[in-house]
Amino acid sequence: MPANILNLPCYKVLGIQENEHDYHIDVEAAEPPTSCPHCQSSNLVGFGRREQMVKDLPMHARRVGLYIDTRRFRCRSCGKTFYEALPEIDEKRLMTKRLAQRIGKQAIKRTFAGIAKEVGCTEFTVRAVFSDYVNELEKTTRFETPKWMGIDEIHLIKPRGVITNIQNNTIVELLPNRNKDTVVRFLHHLEGKERIQYVAMDMWMPYRDAVRAVIPQAEIVVAKFHVVRMANDAMERVRKSLRESLTPKQRRGLMHDRFVLLKHECDLNDKERLNLDGWTKNYPELGEAYRLKEQFFGIYDAESPDDAQAKFIQWQKSIPPEIADAFADIERAWGNWTMPIINYFNHPVTNAYTESLNGLIRVMDRLGRGYSFDALRAKILFAEGARKHKPSRPKFERQERRQPEPGPVMMHGLPGNFKNFEMADSFARMVPKPAPEPKPCIPTSTESGIPEKNYGADISTLIRMIENGEL
Ligand SMILES: [Zn+2]
Numbered sequence: 001m002p003a004n005i006l007n008l009p010c011y012k013v014l015g016i017q018e019n020e021h022d023y024h025i026d027v028e029a030a031e032p033p034t035s036c037p038h039c040q041s042s043n044l045v046g047f048g049r050r051e052q053m054v055k056d057l058p059m060h061a062r063r064v065g066l067y068i069d070t071r072r073f074r075c076r077s078c079g080k081t082f083y084e085a086l087p088e089i090d091e092k093r094l095m096t097k098r099l100a101q102r103i104g105k106q107a108i109k110r111t112f113a114g115i116a117k118e119v120g121c122t123e124f125t126v127r128a129v130f131s132d133y134v135n136e137l138e139k140t141t142r143f144e145t146p147k148w149m150g151i152d153e154i155h156l157i158k159p160r161g162v163i164t165n166i167q168n169n170t171i172v173e174l175l176p177n178r179n180k181d182t183v184v185r186f187l188h189h190l191e192g193k194e195r196i197q198y199v200a201m202d203m204w205m206p207y208r209d210a211v212r213a214v215i216p217q218a219e220i221v222v223a224k225f226h227v228v229r230m231a232n233d234a235m236e237r238v239r240k241s242l243r244e245s246l247t248p249k250q251r252r253g254l255m256h257d258r259f260v261l262l263k264h265e266c267d268l269n270d271k272e273r274l275n276l277d278g279w280t281k282n283y284p285e286l287g288e289a290y291r292l293k294e295q296f297f298g299i300y301d302a303e304s305p306d307d308a309q310a311k312f313i314q315w316q317k318s319i320p321p322e323i324a325d326a327f328a329d330i331e332r333a334w335g336n337w338t339m340p341i342i343n344y345f346n347h348p349v350t351n352a353y354t355e356s357l358n359g360l361i362r363v364m365d366r367l368g369r370g371y372s373f374d375a376l377r378a379k380i381l382f383a384e385g386a387r388k389h390k391p392s393r394p395k396f397e398r399q400e401r402r403q404p405e406p407g408p409v410m411m412h413g414l415p416g417n418f419k420n421f422e423m424a425d426s427f428a429r430m431v432p433k434p435a436p437e438p439k440p441c442i443p444t445s446t447e448s449g450i451p452e453k454n455y456g457a458d459i460s461t462l463i464r465m466i467e468n469g470e471l
Contacts, residue, residue, distance in 0.1 A: 006056065006066075008096070010087040014069070022120070023062050028069040033084050041077035048072045050083070055095040055121055057102060063120035066096070092132070093125065104133025108379050109471050111370065134378045141382070143172040143456040145192035149218070150353070151201040151211070153178060154361055156376055161186075161207070166200060166353045170456030171360075174377040183210035200349045202226045203337050220340040223349040224300055225358075227341055230330045231296040232262055237326040238289035254279065261286070265294055288320050292327060305342035356459040363466045379471055386457040386465060 005013055006025065014026040035042045049071050056064040068089075074081045090100045099119065106115050107130035116123045146165035154162040154174070161175035161183060175182050183206065187193055193215050200221045201207045211218055239258060243251055257279060260272045268276060280287030295315050302308035312334055319327050334341060367376055380386075465471045 005059075008056075008088055011066070011068070018062065021062055023059060023064045024067060025056075025064065026067045026069065028071070029084055029086060032071060033073065033082075036073075036075035036078060036080065037082055037085075038080045039075060039078040041075055043076040044073045045076060046071060047074040047081050052086070053094065054086075054089055055099055055119060057096070057099050058118055058120075063118070065120070093129065095121070095129075100129050100133070103129045104136075105384065107133070107375070108383055109465075130375065130378075134374070134382065137378070137382050141454060142191070143170075143454050144168075145190055145195060146172065146455075147195060147197050149196050149199045150349075150357070151183065151199060151207045152357060153202060153204065154364055156364055156367065156373070160373070162357075164353075164357065164459070165455055166198075166349060168455040169353055169356055169459050171380060171459060171462070172456040174373075174380055176373055176377075178204060178206060180206035180210045183207055184214055187211070187214040198347055201340075203333055203340075208337075208340070219343055219347065221343045221347050221349060222337055222340040223354055224344060225354050227330075227333070228297055228300065230333060231293045234327045234330055235261060235289045235293040238285060238323050241326070242283055242286055261290055261293075264297065285320075285323050289323055289326065292319060292323075296330065302345055305345045308342045308345045309338070356463065359463045360459050360466075363463055366466055366469075367471065380462060381457055383457060383462065383465060383471055385470075386461045387454060 005016070006027070008027075010030050011027040012030050014028060016026075017024040033044070036044060049069055052068045052070050054066050054068060056066050058064055068086060070086065071084050072081060073084065088097050089095070090097050093100065095103075103115055103119065103126055107126060112123045112126040112130070116126045119126075144165070146167065148166040150162075150164035150166045152162050152164065153159050156174070159178055161178045162171060163173040163175065163186065164171050173186060175186055187210060194217065196215050196218045198221055199207075199211050199215070199218045200223050201211070203222055203226060208220060211220060236258070239254065239261060243254065246254060257275050260268065260275050261279070263272065276290070280290060292315070295318070299308055299311045299315060302311050316331060316334075319331075367379065371379070462471070
């Protein structure tokens with residue numbers, strides 16, 4: 001039995017019992033203490049032993065328990081007794097440090113129950129280890145404060161605040177709710193908050209109040225999609241109010257054609273255009289609503305904030321009184337948020353960002369079952385692989401083994417009986433490759449100790465991971 005089966009050089013393996021599920025491994029510390037921890041004297045004498053069982057990383061799909069034969073000593077100089085210190089053991093729990101590390105990492109993407117079963121501990125322990133692991137990550141991870149920050153809503157069991165870095169398309173924080181106090185507290189503790197230049201948000205007053213209170217220098221911007229979707233909503237309201245006056249058959253027809261109404265005029269094909277004409281000729285209010293919706297989108301062709309505001313006023317004047325109710329929300333929103341809305345025309349939020357955020361909102365429901373908010377937040381912020389430019393685990397690469405020097409016959413190329421590429425390929429693998437180049441002496445940024453900048457969790461990667469069930 002190999003003494004280093006554990007790959008823990010600080011322990012000597014004394015014996016192994018195994019069954020279908022478990023390894024029970026007797027070990028002792030490889031280097032007993034040489035001096036008294038109280039007085040540093042080296043005059044020690046053995047004073048009994050005790051056995052401690054700690055859990056370790058599963059091996060060969062079996063749970064692993066280490067039975068550590070822990071020695072007790074008495075110091076002849078000061079008379080005190082002590083147990084030898086056990087290296088590589090977690091200070092808080094009866095497990096190795098490396099197991100605690102693994103539980104922490106795994107708990108970000110797997111259920112606590114699954115890990116508990118694999119390791120052979122309780123779910124309660126997994127939860128506690130995970131919580132420590134996340135606390136440690138919080139202390140050691142700092143996301144760059146975005147110059148262009150986004151504050152939006154995301155539904156994770158209930159509505160939460162999501163803080164993003166718009167230029168890098170990343171998430172930097174998830175807040176438990178959307179209250180002003182919560183956002184204020186977050187912004188207040190944010191290092192480098194005075195460098196935030198723009199904050200894009202949905203039209204939610206507590207966000208605006210929080211930003212104005214803590215980072216007044218930041219310009220607030222409301223992105224296009226938050227505004228224009230209100231025009232679609234208004235038109236839907238008109239369509240629904242019309243239903244009352246229709247026969248069941250017409251009602252079904254209108255339901256069927258509602259997608260035509262939501263489309264832009266330029267995107268309609270001939271059949272859809274005919275459909276639309278039918279509805280708008282017979283029901284002028286619906287026609288008006290469609291026109292208003294299209295013209296409202298047209299405001300976003302404006303060249304400048306002033307131009308946009310002028311276009312809006314003109315648009316507002318053209319709202320017929322019969323359907324004014326349906327469009328009242330837009331008018332109110334524009335009135336309450338005029339500056340942030342027209343700021344967009346100087347500082348547009350990219351479509352790429354808007355699309356990825358919407359994508360994330362769509363897949364979020366797949367997360368959430370059986371996890372606390374803290375666990376979900378940690379999953380999203382600290383998911384390995386979601387940090388930009390860092391693969392979670394490199395692909396397993398076949399190792400180049402040292403081969404005997406090739407004989408002279410092999411130097412003349414492939415033997416003639418290598419008929420297909422596959423065989424030629426496997427032959428090629430037998431031929432030793434030249435020794436790898438020595439590693440360059442210039443250290444990478446992480447090796448040199450200069451921390452890499454960390455922009456947060458990449459939204460597109462998160463979406464992919466959630467869709468693939470990797471989170
Ligand atoms: Zn002593």
